[in-house]
Every structure is written in structure tokens, then in C-alpha cells.
Amino acid sequence: QVQLQESGPGLVKPSQTLSLTCTVSGGSISSGDYYWSWIRQHPGKGLEWIGYIYYSGTTFFNPSLKSRVTISVDTSKNQFSLKLSSVTAADTAVYYCARDRVGSGIRSFDIWGQGTMVTVSS
Amino acid sequence: DIQMTQSPSSLSASVGDRVTITCRASQSISSYFNWYQHKPGRAPKLLIYAASSLQSGVPSRFSGSGSGTDFTLTISSLQPEDFASYYCQQTYTTPWTFGQGTKVEI
DSSP: OOEEEEESOSEEOTTSOEEEEEEEESSOTTOTTEEEEEEEEOTTSOEEEEEEEOTTSOEEEOTTTTTTEEEEEETTTTEEEEEEOSOOGGGOEEEEEEEEEEETTEEEEEEEOOOEEEEEOO | OOOEEEEOSEEEOOTTOOEEEEEEESSOOTTOEEEEEEOTTSOOEEEEETTTEEOTTOOTTEEEEEETTEEEEEESSOOGGGOSEEEEEEOSSSSOEEOOOEEEEO
8 A cells, every 4th residue: 555754864953954755655656646745743732734746746835834845756756855944943843744635525634654753953 | 824723632531432522613614624543653544534524444433524614523432542632624725724633541
């Protein structure tokens, strides 16, 4: 079955760029039936959607992060990636990637990665 | 942004109990609404989509209802593996937003 796995540094210095990759296995990221999203969870807090990408490269971001976020896709590697620039301690969180599907006309995240903890600290 | 407010934020229950969690949206979202289960260190799991549709593989003791602004997740008979946090989500309009979560404890 389809699985997602996040990877990337667990520690990033303030003002630098956080970079994470999500590898999709068991299915093709180029399937037109899905979008691919990033979500994060601050320690002890709720979930925050960051943005999504379609295999064609079309993206949409949360306005609260839009100025600092880049999401890209590499269909040859079956991966999509997140870059968040100018990070501060407020960006410390567990970052999840997820498959974003349309079921009954409703978008939902039907498959998630395990998540990766990223700490912003000098 | 559409605000999603869950209640309660936590609850204590026993195996076999009927558990109900509610979520209220700050504006009408029709049925563009989902429920997720999340256990520490695990990937979140989609339980209910489109307010009342059971995701494939999810036990039938989970059910969802509601439309517009008020939604409910019901666990008909709580099982040991159901102790977790539960989150609601709206996908009516971007940015997609989540509730703050409900922790179900023993």
C-alpha cells in the first residue's frame, strides 16, 4: 500500500532554511487523483496545514506562511519537498507529509507520514 | 480563516463507553469536514470524511454526523486501541484548518 516517509535535518539554526523531503512508496506521485500536502504540529498544540502541491507543480500555501514556503515535486524520484525560509523558534514542530485526496468531492488527508521533529535552535 | 472549535479538549472514559466529541465551525462548511485519530509517535489516521463517510478499514464503531457548522464524532463502544487524540478538519476553503484536538484518556 502507499506509504509516505519524511526525511531531513532534525536541527536547524535560526534564520536558516528548513528543508524536508517526503518519499512516496507503493504508488505514483504522478497520479492525477491526489494532491500532496505538508502539515505541522507545534509541541503540545494542534495541527497546521502548510500547503499542497499537485504533480504538475501547481501549489497552494497557507497565507500565514506563504512568504516563506516553497513546495516542489520530483516525479522521477517520487518525492515532494518543503522549504521554509528564515526560521525561528516558532517553527519548531513535528512536520508531516500527507496524501491529499478528493473523496465524495471532499478533500481529506487519507495517508500520512510518521512525522519528523524539527527543532530550530542555535 | 475558518476556526474549528472542539469540545471537550479532553475526556476520561472506560472501555465499552459511548463517547461523543463535537466540533463547531466558525461559519457554514456544508459537509467539507473530516475527523482524524492521532496516537503519539504515529501517523495520524483518517477516520471519517465528508462528515459521515467511514474511511476504508476503520471500524464501524466510529461514526460521524453533522452539516453546516456543527459536527459530531461518536465511538459507540470504546476499545483499548481508541485511546488517542482526535482532530476535526474543514476543507471547505483554504487554508484548511483543524480543531485543537480532543484527548481521550482512560
